[in-house]
Amino acid sequence: MSAAPSSRGEAVARTPDLAARAARVMPGRQSNLRAQPEPPVFIERALGQRMWDVDGRELIDFAIGMGPGIWGHGNREYQDALHAQLEKVFVVASGMLQTEPEVQLAERIVQHVPCADRVRFVTTGSEAVQMVVRLARAFTGRRHFVRFEGHYHGWLDNVLGGRVNDEAGAPPHALENPADPMHTEGRAEFSMRESFKIPWNDVDALEALFKAHGRDIALVLMEAVMTNGGCCIPRPGYLERVRELCTEYGVVLCIDEVITGFRMGLGGAQGHYGVTPDLASFGKAIAGGMPLAAVAGRADIFELLRTNAVVGAGTFNAAPMSMTAGLTTMRMLERDDGAAYRHIDTMQTHFMAEFRRLGHKHGHELLVQGVRGVFCVHFSALPVAYSARDLAAHADRTRSTRLRAALIEEGVYAGRGDRYFVSAGLTAPDLEEGLARIDRALARI
């Protein structure tokens, strides 16, 4: 399709040339994560959940930008709204200048998200999390926060990686772990000592931590569904107990909804499980693909921002294009009493059942688990995995790595962490084609 003809007339693949040029000017030839061993793919265009690379090769895309693409690619209504906004306002300086979509979007979030009395917009999920940490510390006058094994909250020093210290009686700070893909050099000196890190979905571990350190803890920071560590759902009663303990000890509870927000439903994971945190961070699907993130939460905590006791700044906060993208996403999600969500449910139920069946057909026991909009596939005989430890003990990572490589060769691009994202733009023919390719990939590994 788009391969350029050579002087002798045959098509010359553009990917190797782009990869070589990229490697000369970008570390690991790209701008995200660490250098990947996978073959390079340069995307030229996309529609729904299909993409085409610069050499005309077609991929079914189950990553959709690792979550933002709740409409898939190239949704006409979404694009038209962005074009119209682009014609009206291109740049609005940060500070006192605002647009109407900013107000409308904040109103919609307050209407839909249970914990949201107030909203502040930022640009990335990482920033939203850092604002949460600062707000919680200022609100409680305490220093430490709690994070959990298998969760991800952005790339900054104080939340990235580290392993739980399992030694009896050891301080509950994370230990550096060079084997972890999230290990980084160059952290600030005390960043690992700002937080306590414990296993997730484990009431005993949290109770013990609170008993020993509860009055030093400003914040509990968690995903309500461990979407970054195998798509594990909370054990029955776990979130409720976390809520109770935080209230009892005066600890701010934040549910990090950067993946679950507006994907699991308009109320996010907190709406789904009926457990209301004090703060929540949002990103990704909130704006369907444009850069936008937000913090929402209790009015008394947000007083700190209103009075400027806590600073939350950013040149691109509430940028007009992102506001329009967010507002359009909200309107489209609300439409016909959640028709977009019903479509996602229908496609995903079929997708998950077929994945299991195909695994069985090729002699693999697959654990296929997740929540609306995202699921994970593990080579495991477990009926359900509740934690990173369950998966470390009972899932075969080697076969997962082989499947990912085979899928790329067959023309399927899965999300990192064995994740499959389902958008409202996924069509039945694209899903069937994706399943046919998954069938072939499973046959090969």
Ligand SMILES: Cc1ncc(COP(=O)(O)O)c(C=O)c1O
């Ligand atoms: C739960 C969660 N929180 C925070 C982040 C960080 O968001 P961003 O990559 O936009 O900085 C992510 C990103 O994957 C995430 O999954």
